[in-house]
Amino acid sequence: MDLGLRGKSVFVAAASKGLGLATALEYAREGAKVMIASRSMEQLVDAQKEIQAATGQQVNMVQMDVTVPEDIVHAIQTAVALNGGLDIVVTNAGGPHGGGFADMVDADWNQGFELTLMSTIRLIRESLPHLRSSGAGRIVNISSISIKQPIEGLILSNVFRAGVYALTKSLATELAADRILINTIAPGRIATDRILQLDGKRAQAEGIPMEQIQEEALLQIPLGRLGTPEEFGKAAVFLGSFANTYVTGQSLLVDGGMVKSL
Secondary structure: OOOOOOEEEEOEEEEEEEEHHHHHHHHHHOOOOEEEEEEOOOEEEEEEEEHHHHHOOOEEEEEEEEEEHHHHHHHHHHHHHHOOOOEEEEEOOOOOOEEEEEHHHHHHHHHHHHHHHHHHHHHHHHHHHHHHOOOOEEEEEEEEEHHOOOOOHHHHHHHHHHHHHHHHHHHHHHHHHOOOEEEEEEOOOOOOHHHHOOOOOOOHHHOOOOHHHHHHHHOOOOOOOOOOOOHHHHHHHOOOOOOOOOOOOOOEEEOOOOOOOO
């Protein structure tokens, strides 16, 4: 299948590692002009080298903290300048810290709001004029299965990622006249550092081995294993490709069948 991505300009946020890196890598494999962004310049350099070595494609990079509005403006402007426009935006950010309702104070709620919801809003808002100019833009919001099934101990993620999906649904209607498609992709347990971090924190809190946490989690996944970053990246790239011409306002769960809701 031709995804129609060769020569297209793609911006991927939080792309120095994990799911963002996996998504950027798959876009580069398809011949897109990729701009990766992250807070850490050191990690960006490593990610750039990894993608270029794997694909032979030139990759641009820009330093950006998604909680700093000025960084977002600069990053999008840089992507437009270096890649000759903007066709696809992948919003993404590191997950807010874990904990239950009783663990959170106002500062935690404000941090989760800025990191998860406002970063998505600002990235989309800054990108929209360029996506409109492209004639048929694509937006992919990287989220979590918590938009369908709340995850115990991740109250901030549960609340604000649901807001991202509500934004996706709302904008699907508003942007349809501009031929811009917007979707949310929701990973379950994908083999990334984030999963190890959360498992380790839970194991420490409950006083049990991390291996036990991981074994119990696998029992909840019908496919019986973690997903790979590559599997996630391929799904994300299809949603944000030009082979996708009629899917908008939707959520795609990449979770091995973990979520049971209809």
